[in-house]
Amino acid sequence: MESILKVKNYLVDNAEKIIRDMTDTANDNHNPKLSPEELEQFIQKNTQFLVLLADSLQGSRESAEEELKQWSKQTGEEEAKLFRRFSNIMKPYPNRRLIFLQKISQISMEHGLSTEDVIKVNNRFCYLMDVSMAETISAYEMYRDKSIKDHQREINALSAPIVPIQDGVAVLPLIGAIDYTRVQHLLNYVVPTIPDLKIDYLIIDFSGTMAIDMEIAQHIFTIHNVLGLLGIHVLFSGIRPNLSMTVVKAGIDFTSFNTYGSVKMAINSLK
Template structure:
C-alpha cells in the first residue's frame, strides 16, 4: 500500500475522531456558544466529509463523489427548512476551511507524504469544499424559492375568497396589490370555483385594492368575459377615486362593467 492509499485508509477509519478534533478547533475560533445539538450535527457532517475525501484522493479523476453532492444538498435544505440564513453558513466557511486544511496537512505530513502529495490532498480537499458550499447555497436557494412560492399560493388563496351572501350571489373581495401571479390565480383557480358554486351574480369588490395597471386590468377583463360566457353577471364595487384616476390615466376602459360605490349599493340594486 503506497502512502496516498495509507492516508486514504486512515481518513476513512478515523473520520469521526478527526471530525471531532476539527469541530473543537472551529468552535474555539467563534466568540459565541453553539448548542450541543448543532455540535453533534457538525461532527456527523465532517465525519461524512472526511470519508468522502478519503475516497476522493485515491481516485484518478477530479469528480466529486455523488454522495458529497447529496450531502451538501441536504445541508442546504435543512438550513432552509429551519428558516435559517444562508449567511450563517457562509460566514463560518473561511475559518472552517483554514482549520480543516491545517488538520489535513498535519495528517498527510505525519504519514510521510511528499510535498507534492500533501499539496494534492489539500487541493482535492479545497476543491471538494468549494463544490460543497456551492451546492449547499444552490439547494438553500431552491428550497427557499419553493417555500416562497407555496406561501404566495396560500396568500393568493386567502386574499381572494369567494363569499356567498345570498342564493346565487357572491362577493369576491380583492385585497392588496394585484400582480400577474395573483391575476393568473384568479383566472385558473377562482373562476372554476365560481362556476362550481352555481353563482349567478358575482360582485368583485375593489375597495381593498392598492393599485392596478393595464396588464392586470386585461386579466380582470378576461375573467369578466369568461364568466359572462358562463352566464354569470359581473358587478364591480369599491373603485375609490384615487384608483379611478389611475384607471383613467392607464387608459383602462371600465365602461362595459356595471359599477357601484359599495357592495351594499350593489345588493340593494338587485332587490
C-alpha cells in the same frame, strides 16, 4: 500512492475525532457558538463529509464528486427547512476551511507524504469542497424558492375567497396588493370554479386593495369579460379614486361596467 492510501485510511478511521478537534479550534477562534444539540449535529454531519473526502483519495474524482453532490443536496435542503439564513452558514466557512486544510496538511506530513502529494491531497479536497458548497447553495435556493411559491399559492387562495351571500349571488373580495402572480391565480384557479357555484351575479370588491398597475387592471377586467361569456353578471364595488385613475389610464371603458361604492350598494341594486 501507498502513503496517500494510509492517509485515507487514517482519516476514515479517525474522522469523528479529527472533526471534534477542528471544531474545538474553530470555537476558540470565536466562530458562532452552537447549542449542544446543534454542535453534535454539526460534528456528525462533518464527519460524514470528511469520510466522503477521504474516500475520494482512492477512487476517481468524478465518482467522489457525484457522491458529494448527493450529500450536499440533502444538506442544503435540511438547512432550508430550518429557515436558516445562508449568510450565517457561510460566515464561519473561510475560517473552518483554513483550519481543515491545515489539519489535513499536518496529517499528510505525519504520514510521510511528499510536498507534491500533500499539494495533491489538498487540491483534491479544495475542489470537492467547492463542488459541495455550490451544490449546497443550489439545493438551498431551490427548496426555498419552492417553499416561497407554495406559501404564496396558499396566501393567494386565502386572499381571494369566493363568498356566497344569497341565492345566485357571491362576492369575490380582493385583499392586499394585486400583482401578476395574484391575477394568474385568479385566472387559473378561481375563475374556473365560479360556474360550479351556480351563481348569476358576482361582486368583485376592491375595498381591501390599495393599488394595482395598468397591466393588472386590464387582466382584472378580462375576468369580467370571461365571466360575462359564461352568463355571469359581474359588478365592481369599492373602487378607490386612485384605482379609478389606473383603470382610465389603462384605456378601459368604465361605462360598460356596473360599479358601486360598496358591496351593500351592489347587493341593493340587485333587488
